[in-house]
Amino acid sequence: MVDSAQPRDLLRFATAGSVDDGKSTLVGRLLYDTKSVLADQIEAVERASVDKGMSTPDLSLLVDGLRAEREQGITIDVAYRYFGTPTREFVLADTPGHVQYTRNTVTGASTAELAVLLVDARNGVVEQTRRHAAVLALLRVPRLVLAINKIDLVDYDETTINAIAKEFAELTRSLGFPDESVQIxxxxxxxxxxxxSRSDSTPWHDGPTLLEHLESVPVDGPDVGAPFRMPVQYVIRPGIDFRGYAGQVASGTVRPGDEVVVLPEGHRTTVTEVRTADGPLDSATAGLSVTILLDDDIDLSRGALIAAADDAPTVTDELDATLCWLAEKPLVPGARLLLKHGTRTTQVIVGALGSRLDTETVSYVDGTDQLTINDIARVSLRTADPVPADDYARVRTTGGFLLIDPQSGNTLAAGLVGDPLALVPAAS
Structure with a gap:
């Protein structure tokens, strides 16, 4: 028996796939089989399915909530679903399948520890599969599941499934995914x-079911093993004898006695205490919100970064980055925007636009004078103030940033420091 009083792990994962691959039905099936749907919702779905002449419930109706989605039978927005089992809780980002919604896939997968990528067993790996796999590799999503859906429509043929699995394995290796991080x-x-539930129709499949894999995969993301980083959110000073620095540990682990450096100023000091509202802690890892006390009385404020002294990020006002452009208005060199990195916001000027990622061929191509919506390209940026930044491939949280419209405050782009997807440029 599971002790309901014990805290359960949390796994954040995203789904992606081409239109009509059955992604919404899969998400609906997960919600239905984990009993995460209210009885009246199930009854409504069953009635609607009967009206449509379906012999089995159309579980996609449980998740396609927008009216436009219901009318078109597609997913056009990122929808977050919450469900759980006795052993783990889940936050699922259900992302769109159409190519014009690539930006939504970037948004939904940016915080994922795992991604479930669907293909139709009748079609196998298609261009949109390659596109989504490239985006997931770019975002350094650490684990990937290929769900080969609609196997009943190919008569559960093992040869067909194995051919798809082989092609997908070749794709993920080319994108840098280790074999052990990919489950088919x-x-x-x-x-x-x-x-x-395990199917009697696939006796040749000796791996886990999808839910078994989601329940058993390690939840520690790559940021847990990365060097310590904590952007300062707020300075707590209730009295003259107390000064604490509050924030969420972005990566790594911090303990009392650790030597740290405060950036961008570069002051070195020692952590004397790590605490929460419940009292002092022996250590704090990525994802935990804490207050840190330092040995020296350093003048720092919101926007500073406390980092491991022996493995600190580079402080620079020039960034070579990969940009995912999210806005309708194109980006051109010379644009003056705001850059938000951690808890720090500064002005930035866009320099040269470099090669653009062709997500259909999964390669970089030269020659672009502007970025339009959904474009992914290398860019150079110059910031008004120095920024302590890691390569995104090394530390996702401090290697990522946003570009913001200074007039409207709208987010224009998601940026990744460095080149997380090290591909060879396409031949000209």
Missing amino acids: IPVSALVGDNVA
């Missing part, structure tokens, strides 16, 4: 094969 699971979301 044949499923039928419509009838439930290998989603929450």
